[in-house]
Amino acid sequence: MHPPISLIFFFLTAGTSIGLFIFTYFIEFLTLFGKGQGLPKEVVLVSGVISLILIGAGAIGASFHLGHKLRAWKAIKRFNTSWLSREAVFSGAYGFTLLIYLVLKYFEVSPFLEHTFGIITWILGILSGFSTAMIYASNKFVLEWNTGITVIYYLLMYLMLGSSAFTIISYFYNLPYTGTFLFLTFLFVLLGLGFRIAFNVRQFYIKRPTLNEALNLPHNRSIRVIDKSSTTDNYCTTEFYYAKGKQMLPTFIPLAYLFTFVIPLFLLIYIYVTDVVNLPLLVLIYLSILAGSAIERWCFFVEGNHVQNLFYGLYPEEGYKLRKGYMERKETRISIY
Known part of the structure; x- marks a missing residue:
């Protein structure tokens, strides 16, 4: 198959965005159970804005793969049968709820609303990555891709990108999570x-x-x-x-x-x-x-x-x-x- 550069670009940007937010919000989520001290507000906002910019850039880049870009909205019409449609819906919803989460975090409106949208965004990010992987894994006409290995490996690459990116943020802000994420990066790469x-x-x-x-x-x-x-x-x-x-x-x-x-x-x-x-x-x-x-x-x-x-x-x-x-x-x- 001919490699589309726009889809490779989407993978790199979406992978870093979703992977980074998965770990950023997971640390925040643990505070609901009295585990850890969470992250400073500035770190959450910086990490979230980076994730938002990356998913936006990835969506714009992926549109170059379309023959008729103005018809991209029609992708949502076949949600029940198409993994491509599900990817478009979940990716768009992920970016939208991420924006709401960051606004709520910035203005500190309500901890309940913050975590509600944080959990929704977290789930949508995983569903987006899973849907993208299933586009290839469900393709019975390309036997090399048609396997569960494709899905697991695809999600692992998101985690590799996300954990290594968060390690940089953790070290830059002198957070106590650098060692943990160095180990997680090593584990996911292995x-x-x-x-x-x-x-x-x-x-x-x-x-x-x-x-x-x-x-x-x-x-x-x-x-x-x-x-x-x-x-x-x-x-x-x-x-x-x-x-x-x-x-x-x-x-x-x-x-x-x-x-x-x-x-x-x-x-x-x-x-x-x-x-x-x-x-x-x-x-x-x-x-x-x-x-x-x-x-x-x-x-x-x-x-x-x-x-x-x-x-x-x-x-x-x-x-x-x-x-x-x-x-x-x-x-x-x-x-x-």
Whole structure:
């Protein structure tokens, strides 16, 4: 699949925004049960404003992926059946309730209203991230994405971005949470590494569709592509198959692993061993995860193989291997009744 830069930008901004607010409000939420002292008002506002700006920028950036941008509002019309529609609704609602929460926090109108909108925003943020992940995980036409691993790994990347971003804020304001969030960042990066490896290993065991299956024919009659269905490039051959990207994957996948996991883990271990913590080091960890996530999302799209590529002879070779037993007992009956 061709990697849309606008959607990668949305992932980075929305991921940091939602991840950052998840941890910011969670500390505030614990005060309802007498746990911790919460956060200074200034920290909540600064973190919240950053989250609000990021989700707004992400929504604007994602709109460039639309063919008719003025019709973006129509995305909400299929909420019952479309994960894309749910993403649009939940993301928009998240930004709106976040704004209300920040206004209530600034004017200190009512602690009850603050926490009510804080909880609603917190839930909407998680639903937004889950809906975005399900857009890909529910796609049965791209077998590489069609797995629960996609959802878990997607949400883990939100937590990686959010925890590393909040660590910077915690250190900058000299809060007592820096050590805790260094550990959480290490934990989420380690879990993310595990699920990313699982995502890549799974690709070796996917049972690829065959032309026989696509045409609903038994496997005892071998079907093969004699010639491409189109002699020139078109939308299907460029958007559903990125030839140049396929050639670059062997280089970009190691880079994604390096920046997203290896460098942050090395720096976090360095902090634990030397007990040296400073702002440039924490910023470097976040930027490494951010850059790595951008490369990883690029790889994620390019790794996807849409089954329509069978029609154009662009599907991976293993997709043409016949599997014995498929529909070999199927009987064809012709009747006038």
